[in-house]
Amino acid sequence: MAYQLQKSKIGEVIFRQKLVNQHLGQRIYFKGEPDQKQIIKILKQRVASSQNIFKNLNSQNISLSPFLEIGAEKCQRAALLTSKFNAQGFALDISFESLKSAPNFAKKLNLKKLPILICADAENLPFADNSIPFVFAFETIHHFPKPHRVLAEMKRVSQKTIYFSEEPVKQFFNLGLWKRDYNLTLAEKILKKIYLLPFISRLGGSESSHNVTENEFSIGEWQDALRGYKNLQISLEPVFWGPNAQFDAKDNNWPINLLTKILIAIEGGGITVLAQIKKETRAIQKNNLLDLLICLVCKKSSLEKNSKRMHCLSCQSSYPIYNKVIIMLPPKLKGKLYPNF
Numbered sequence: 370m371a372y373q374l375q376k377s378k379i380g381e382v383i384f385r386q387k388l389v390n391q392h393l394g395q396r397i398y399f400k401g402e403p404d405q406k407q408i409i410k411i412l413k414q415r416v417a418s419s420q421n422i423f424k425n426l427n428s429q430n431i432s433l434s435p436f437l438e439i440g441a442e443k444c445q446r447a448a449l450l451t452s453k454f455n456a457q458g459f460a461l462d463i464s465f466e467s468l469k470s471a472p473n474f475a476k477k478l479n480l481k482k483l484p485i486l487i488c489a490d491a492e493n494l495p496f497a498d499n500s501i502p503f504v505f506a507f508e509t510i511h512h513f514p515k516p517h518r519v520l521a522e523m524k525r526v527s528q529k530t531i532y533f534s535e536e537p538v539k540q541f542f543n544l545g546l547w548k549r550d551y552n553l554t555l556a557e558k559i560l561k562k563i564y565l566l567p568f569i570s571r572l573g574g575s576e577s578s579h580n581v582t583e584n585e586f587s588i589g590e591w592q593d594a595l596r597g598y599k600n601l602q603i604s605l606e607p608v609f610w611g612p613n614a615q616f617d618a619k620d621n622n623w624p625i626n627l628l629t630k631i632l633i634a635i636e637g638g639g640i641t642v643l644a645q646i647k648k649e650t651r652a653i654q655k656n657n658l659l660d661l662l663i664c665l666v667c668k669k670s671s672l673e674k675n676s677k678r679m680h681c682l683s684c685q686s687s688y689p690i691y692n693k694v695i696i697m698l699p700p701k702l703k704g705k706l707y708p709n710f
């Protein structure tokens with residue numbers, strides 16, 4: 370199973386630190402990335418679309434609490450769940466700086482309650498097996514070399530439902546001459562006008578300058594990563610134009626219509642997956658949400674919290690808390706990503 374390289378994890382931390390400071394209006398690091406005004410607009414749109422998604426899941430009797438969001442960044446979706454859906458749960462990201470900014474952005478988005486903030490690695494989740502009913506991610510899994518490892522971790526900790534959305538599906542019809550940013554240059558704007566841009570350049574300019582992995586997986590790779598799931602609802606959609614493919618899938622039988630398949634190969638696409646899993650083992654029922662966390666060294670749920678850290682009573686490992694963010698990283702990785710903590 371392909372793991373994310375350590376240099377990519379370090380890249381994520383440094384890139385997100387700069388990006389969030391730009392989004393907070395402190396300094397422009399990346400001209401191609403949104404500034405403070407643009408990001409607030411984008412976050413408002415994300416909140417609105419997530420609200421529809423959560424309402425829809427609710428109407429299918431899917432329990433949204435407790436939840437775990439992987440790659441939560443500024444936590445607007447997790448804060449939407451805690452503030453407007455009466456849910457409780459965790460927002461997890463590898464970027465401490467992004468999580469630290471959550472109260473600031475929640476205020477701007479008028480979201481009053483925040484989830485528990487966990488700085489951790491999606492490939493090594495600090496949660497007990499089978500412990501969280503609703504595990505979800507948006508725009509996150511494509512930052513890894515393959516979807517398998519993160520999905521395996523999401524499946525391990527999930528008790529009932531896994532949901533992910535807004536992940537790219539590979540566009541084969543692209544020369545990939547360079548990587549473009551959110552804000553286009555003049556030349557790129559002209560190329561966009563004549564419909565050439567999306568076929569000669571790919572997204573993720575600023576990200577790749579910091580070793581952040583920016584991937585697209587083919588339908589086959591998604592299928593492979595989701596092998597063995599018994600109950601999947603899948604939606605595949607071409608990026609610009611064309612019909613969606615929506616279907617229920619069992620095992621590896623994905624009935625995708627040919628037109629959608631061809632259009633995705635040409636334009637690129639997006640994938641949304643709702644996986645309902647039936648766990649054989651009994652679910653853990655805990656009253657205190659923090660009891661769902663496990664020590665990353667001894668893997669036991671023997672953590673005790675004080676105002677400064679989570680402390681493992683079993684192996685004496687310690688996980689510091691800064692700005693209400695619990696840093697749940699294994700000691701070696703923490704030393705590489707956050708040497709000052």
Ligand SMILES: [Zn+2]
Binds near residue numbers: 665668669686
């Ligand atoms: Zn321990």
